[in-house]
Amino acid sequence: MDKLLEGICRLVSNQHSNQIRALTNKARKLSPSESGKLVGFFNTQPANLVLLEVIEEWARVGCGGDEFAGLLLGASHGYMSERRRESIELVWSGPDTHHVPVRRSEQVYIEIIDSAKETLFIGSYVWVNIPNIEAAIKSAITKGVDVRMLLESTDKDGATFFQDTVHRVAKELVGATVYVWPLDKRDSGAGGYPSMHAKCVVADSKRAFLTSANLTSAAMDKNIETGVLADGGNVPSMLSRQLLNMITQGDIQAYSQSLYVPPTADDGPKVIDIKELDQNQKYSGSLLIGYRNEKLEVDETRTFRVLTENDELPPKGALVIILGDEPLVGRYLWQKQQSMDGDRTYYSVTMRGQSSTNAIEVEESDWPLFRPFAVEVS
Structure with missing residues (x-):
């Protein structure tokens, strides 16, 4: 039965619910031995190949036509309900072609921050002050939202982006926590340390924005950057759980100066x-x-x-x-x-x-x- 259910899930995920309903109306009148009458029901070869696997498994399992039809309808209804619960939108920075409806990166950042009621987690390789976004974060903290930020802590070529951000957060965004990927948790090699290069924001495990854009004015307004906004569904909760699991495992830690220094033989404080x-x-x-x-x-x-x-x-x-x-x-x-x-x-x-x-x-x-x-x- 498991193989039949897996096949049905694959079938309904690629067909409109009306097509599945028409298939069930025909299947309901058939016995398992007559399942071959459904071969070629769809208009495309890929769909019919999946259907062939399903009806072969139906014949092997031997459940009645009404039961088989019920499995098809139930799977289709569940899939469409999940699709309605989840919304995916394209987010864009840079030249606008005016042919494709897209959202702007800064607009989406602020919308997600404003929507947070309990938790907000932001990840960015670089964060240079963007007044509108930082005002939204400050407002979230005032509302009691638990705000956390994961940033890259190794400035290069004499830059001070990270230290400037830490000082600004400590002064202007009291209540937010900055996390880093400690150097002793990274695999170093001849090329140096790998980077924390993720750019994302997730609110309440319900809304997530995954993007190529760093939190800089250039990325918000000038660069060509792209991303997706996931509203509902599994992606926001999975992203939130991944970040929290990294905290639990110690892969990322709340920032302190000791984490910014290359590791030594000292075991550190208890x-x-x-x-x-x-x-x-x-x-x-x-x-x-x-x-x-x-x-x-x-x-x-x-x-x-x-x-x-x-x-x-x-x-x-x-x-x-x-x-x-x-x-x-x-x-x-x-x-x-x-x-x-x-x-x-x-x-x-x-x-x-x-x-x-x-x-x-x-x-x-x-x-x-x-x-x-x-x-x-x-």
């Missing part, structure tokens, strides 16, 4: 499980802390700095750790609130992006001394 952190223990320097991102179902490792009472409160949107009965990690926001009877004023602190949104309350009198336990080092 990863501390977030559950092992102790509010009363004194820590020095940066800590590599591992925790489970329950929202994305991946294990994360980030570099944090433990805060002291002399440190300023990290800006809203920063990734922080708050210790209590259970350690909380997320991008935090706070808002001053008052109880319904007006007798109590407090601050509500919410943690987003790493698990179900958690909130704690800090009394107004305690707020001047409130600090998260640690903040991510950007």
Whole structure:
């Protein structure tokens, strides 16, 4: 039966549903021994070759005409439903022929960023400031979207594109995380290190844009660049899962200066499980802390700095750790609130992006001394 089902799936994927319906009307009246009467039903040889395989397998399986017709109709309906659920559009930068309807790269980037409700992952070999796109990313962060960016970290010929981007993100896009492909994870050879050359963006595992265009003004407006926008279907979820799996496996990691330096024999700092952190223990320097991102179902490792009472409160949107009965990690926001009877004023602190949104309350009198336990080092 499996071989019959596989053949039917191949058949319906290349035929209009009306053609399949006409085939089923004829097949319903036949027995398996009469299946040869369907030979040559279609107008093209490739379609008839697939049909021949199907009816030979039908004769071998021996199911009735009604059952065979039902299999054809069910497979056709499922295929067409999936096709309607998935939309593929051509995206283009460069000269416009005015003969083919296409979308512009910057327009699609902004549309996908604006559509993100929970997660946004962007990949680019180079990223030079594009004001409209960075404004859209900033707006997404404000809405609580978990924004991640995978960039190439090895500038060439004395350029400083990557370092300029990291400094700009840390200053202008607080809450976004830059990922890199560490040098010690790449196969180096006589030609040097391979590159992170993917250009893509995926929102909520539902919409994805795969393109040849880097995030530069030239790629958006002047170069000839092409790509496809996948709305729905399997591609966005598969791309998102691939990127998250690379985080889990350690193939790509949240950026820190140590990942930008060629590897040495040193094993590097020890990863501390977030559950092992102790509010009363004194820590020095940066800590590599591992925790489970329950929202994305991946294990994360980030570099944090433990805060002291002399440190300023990290800006809203920063990734922080708050210790209590259970350690909380997320991008935090706070808002001053008052109880319904007006007798109590407090601050509500919410943690987003790493698990179900958690909130704690800090009394107004305690707020001047409130600090998260640690903040991510950007």
